């Protein structure tokens with residue numbers, strides 16, 4: 001791996017612990033201003049010190065994030081769809097590599113939609129992005145199984161998605177936690193991070209999810225709603241951080257929730 005690519009990855013995955021806590025705030029690119037993300041700057045202000053990197057679009061980056069802030073970010077570069085459109089899977093690359101470099105991104109992210117009518121176009125887009133990433137030293141994060149695909153959240157399907165993403169050259173893969181998650185990790189030769197998905201019934205459920213994912217081999221989390229839609233968002237990110245970087249027990253993590 002070339003120096004630039006290594007350097008960018010080391011800003012995202014802590015070299016000391018080998019783990020990562022990323023805060024996803026890119027939801028607006030197809031969902032609009034969802035609850036608690038109407039004003040992203042306000043939502044994340046207190047969470048930044050406990051976050052290794054943000055995941056967001058160029059629009060939110062330029063308009064809501066102070067350029068003097070010292071926080072790496074993963075730039076979502078795929079889009080072109082919406083929650084009210086005919087097919088959520090109909091995505092393409094809508095932010096070019098030159099823009100990612102101009103903005104000083106530490107990685108770019110693209111969704112792939114395996115098992116949908118747009119499987120081929122999203123996988124070809126991933127290949128193109130990886131080629132450009134190799135040229136410029138930019139890691140690519142492939143995001144699997146969003147939207148309707150979530151219904152197929154089992155180890156067989158997620159292993160298929162993650163392995164394909166890695167085979168096509170993604171440097172890291174983001175997926176969902178599932179039963180037998182270690183099978184997903186074992187079959188994927190690049191780091192796997194988990195999304196949280198829609199808000200779970202309790203904050204503790206989200207801590208259990210993160211705890212299990214780390215125990216079963218995830219490199220970290222790239223979570224959004226289960227952190228910033230919580231009334232105790234600061235406690236949540238502190239607790240998740242302790243689980244990811246310090247192997248905290250659920251009991252200890254729960255204590256941090258109310259801190």
Ligand code: 5RP
Nearest residue numbers: 024146195196197223224225
């Ligand atoms: C959507 C995404 C989001 O970043 C991802 O879903 C993570 O957020 P959450 O934990 O809220 O699911 O990639 O395409």
